[in-house]
Amino acid sequence: MSQNVLITGTNRGLGLEFARQYATAGWQVFACCRNPHKADALQRLKLKQGEMLSIHALDVADFARIDQLAKQLSGNTIDVLINNAGVYQYGGESFGSIDYEACLQSFRINAMAPLKMAEAFIQHIANSEQKKIINITSKLGSIDDNRSGHHYLYRSSKAALNMVTKNLAIDLATYGITTIVLHPGLVQTDMGGTARRPRWSKASPACVRLSRVSAASTAADFMTSADKKLLGNPWKIHAVEVN
Numbered sequence: 342m343s344q345n346v347l348i349t350g351t352n353r354g355l356g357l358e359f360a361r362q363y364a365t366a367g368w369q370v371f372a373c374c375r376n377p378h379k380a381d382a383l384q385r386l387k388l389k390q391g392e393m394l395s396i397h398a399l400d401v402a403d404f405a406r407i408d409q410l411a412k413q414l415s416g417n418t419i420d421v422l423i424n425n426a427g428v429y430q431y432g433g434e435s436f437g438s439i440d441y442e443a444c445l446q447s448f449r450i451n452a453m454a455p456l457k458m459a460e461a462f463i464q465h466i467a468n469s470e471q472k473k474i475i476n477i478t479s480k481l482g483s484i485d486d487n488r489s490g491h492h493y494l495y496r497s498s499k500a501a502l503n504m505v506t507k508n509l510a511i512d513l514a515t516y517g518i519t520t521i522v523l524h525p526g527l528v529q530t531d532m533g534g535t536a537r538r539p540r541w542s543k544a545s546p547a548c549v550r551l552s553r554v555s556a557a558s559t560a561a562d563f564m565t566s567a568d569k570k571l572l573g574n575p576w577k578i579h580a581v582e583v584n
């Protein structure tokens with residue numbers, strides 16, 4: 342029997358690559374994105390993969406829509422939920438020019454939406470074989486690793502996501518659900534491509550491998566794209582360069 346994965350933010354970047362690699366590996370992919378009609382690369386992937394990939398409109402900031410989608414997919418199990426959709430608010434992240442509306446949006450998308458997704462899809466996940474929730478964080482969300490400041494909205498919302506994940510790991514253990522945060526490493530996407538650091542030329546196959554590796558991991562582990570598990574607590578990690 343094929344396994345099912347639901348991924349948010351699949352129209353570009355890491356989400357698109359997750360969708361491509363899971364579909365290629367024979368998984369049933371529920372690929373979510375804000376605007377399916379504008380998601381050209383995802384639509385092309387759908388043409389190639391056929392029934393193995395379905396596209397669902399989902400703005401993760403719209404919590405009523407999350408509930409609605411959970412209802413629509415109620416006959417399905419979800420082995421792996423990947424909360425991938427995320428934002429970095431260019432222009433509003435620096436001290437002295439913080440954009441507080443953008444700040445609320447960052448927390449809503451990066452931290453609250455993954456929690457809402459877990460609440461809405463709990464039964465789909467609990468009824469599956471793998472029972473996994475993977476929240477895509479960033480090492481910028483690590484408090485202990487923070488040596489350079491800046492990135493207020495992104496860092497603090499990802500730190501909040503790390504705490505949400507730790508809580509879920511504890512609370513959902515009774516369902517047999519494993520919940521982890523995954524730091525994908527620096528990947529050249531629209532978000533990662535502007536960083537002044539070494540880049541990957543494209544999203545790494547290691548991402549998918551990692552999400553599988555997570556089956557063997559204990560709850561709330563923090564992992565990198567090099568398959569190196571960092572210290573158990575993401576807010577206490579020391580950075581490890583990956584690629």
Ligand SMILES: NC(=O)c1ccc[n+]([C@@H]2O[C@H](COP(=O)([O-])OP(=O)(O)OC[C@H]3O[C@@H](n4cnc5c(N)ncnc54)[C@H](OP(=O)(O)O)[C@@H]3O)[C@@H](O)[C@H]2O)c1
Pocket residue numbers: 349350351352353354355356374375376399400401402424425426427428450477478479480524525526527528529530531532533534
């Ligand atoms: N790239 C890196 O180096 C890096 C490093 C560490 C962590 N990450 C994390 O990895 C994840 C993916 O990042 P990426 O590099 O692929 O970024 P990206 O290329 O900027 O893509 C972000 C994705 O999130 C979606 N998204 C944003 N807001 C959304 C919303 N309200 N509802 C639904 N989808 C929404 C975007 O959809 P639209 O096109 O509709 O905006 C897009 O599909 C993020 O959580 C990011 O924080 C990335």
